[in-house]
Amino acid sequence: MDEPLGLRESAIEWLKERTSDGLEPLTRDEILDFRFRGDSFTLQSTQQGIRKPRGFDAALSFQTVYRMPGQKRPYEDDIGADGLIRYAWRGDDPNQPENRGLRRAMELRLPLIWFVGVAMNPSRFQVIAPVYIVREEVQHRRFAMAPVEETDMLPDMMTGSVMEESLRRYLRRETKVRLHQPVFRSTVLTAYENHCAVCNLAHPQLLDAAHIVPDRDELGIASVVNGMAMCKIHHAAFDSFFLGIRPDHVVQIRKDLLEEVDGPMLRHGLQELHGKRLMALPKRYTERPRLDLLENAFEKFKSATLGDVA
Numbered sequence: 088m089d090e091p092l093g094l095r096e097s098a099i100e101w102l103k104e105r106t107s108d109g110l111e112p113l114t115r116d117e118i119l120d121f122r123f124r125g126d127s128f129t130l131q132s133t134q135q136g137i138r139k140p141r142g143f144d145a146a147l148s149f150q151t152v153y154r155m156p157g158q159k160r161p162y163e164d165d166i167g168a169d170g171l172i173r174y175a176w177r178g179d180d181p182n183q184p185e186n187r188g189l190r191r192a193m194e195l196r197l198p199l200i201w202f203v204g205v206a207m208n209p210s211r212f213q214v215i216a217p218v219y220i221v222r223e224e225v226q227h228r229r230f231a232m233a234p235v236e237e238t239d240m241l242p243d244m245m246t247g248s249v250m251e252e253s254l255r256r257y258l259r260r261e262t263k264v265r266l267h268q269p270v271f272r273s274t275v276l277t278a279y280e281n282h283c284a285v286c287n288l289a290h291p292q293l294l295d296a297a298h299i300v301p302d303r304d305e306l307g308i309a310s311v312v313n314g315m316a317m318c319k320i321h322h323a324a325f326d327s328f329f330l331g332i333r334p335d336h337v338v339q340i341r342k343d344l345l346e347e348v349d350g351p352m353l354r355h356g357l358q359e360l361h362g363k364r365l366m367a368l369p370k371r372y373t374e375r376p377r378l379d380l381l382e383n384a385f386e387k388f389k390s391a392t393l394g395d396v397a
């Protein structure tokens with residue numbers, strides 16, 4: 088059977104709907120719910136990384152499994168200054184059927200679906216789609232890809248290795264918005280089981296993945312160990328140094344706020360948390376905040392409040 092017309096587009100649309108436009112992660116079972124013209128159709132490979140359905144010329148999807156902190160994601164070390172993402176061939180043989188499938192998707196400029204693991208037991212995947220393969224880097228046995236929505240710029244990306252700075256900036260921004268931010272958010276929220284670390288609030292719509300050290304800083308890695316799930320108020324309070332977190336996981340409120348008299352939000356939402364331990368942390372120790380990052384952030388809190396800590 089050839090690739091049915093419209094299947095790829097309809098799968099990408101369905102995934103966008105199911106994930107609130109790429110924000111929510113899905114389990115393998117949820118991804119299995121996809122149907123095309125009434126029949127279920129498997130979008131994700133269970134065995135190897137690349138899914139090229141029988142009869143298809145081109146690959147349909149590929150995946151990256153979740154790695155615990157400390158284990159590198161295979162694509163991360165290879166995101167170039169050009170903003171393109173690298174995905175390794177399967178094995179060493181360029182003519183291996185799945186590699187041929189990815190190459191064919193490049194030649195036909197077909198959109199692909201990328202499942203990026205953000206949790207295990209059960210596995211959850213962030214859906215990045217569409218993704219286009221821009222070129223093949225044979226000497227490195229890998230493909231270079233861009234998570235972009237519009238394809239007008241693809242020809243520019245595909246010709247030659249030198250890209251305009253404006254195009255590189257565009258790609259870096261798209262990669263951040265469409266890949267890094269949603270993957271960071273899902274990894275952190277899943278590790279905290281959708282609870283605010285400070286107050287335990289359990290509604291994802293009201294939660295953010297806060298960076299302990301801002302991602303513009305040198306230390307500010309987009310890894311779960313530099314993240315904490317926080318409700319909107321505590322995230323803003325943390326970023327503005329109203330609230331600090333001691334490296335031993337005890338909440339500190341800025342001293343002048345402790346003396347202020349105001350309504351219930353100030354009293355219950357901030358003052359009463361002073362001296363309390365964090366209320367939610369990841370079950371796995373390797374996913375908990377890294378000590379040096381907490382120390383770094385707490386030093387900033389102390390200097391921003393001029394040591395004005397109770």
Ligand SMILES: [Zn+2]
Binds near residue numbers: 286319
């Ligand atoms: Zn909170």
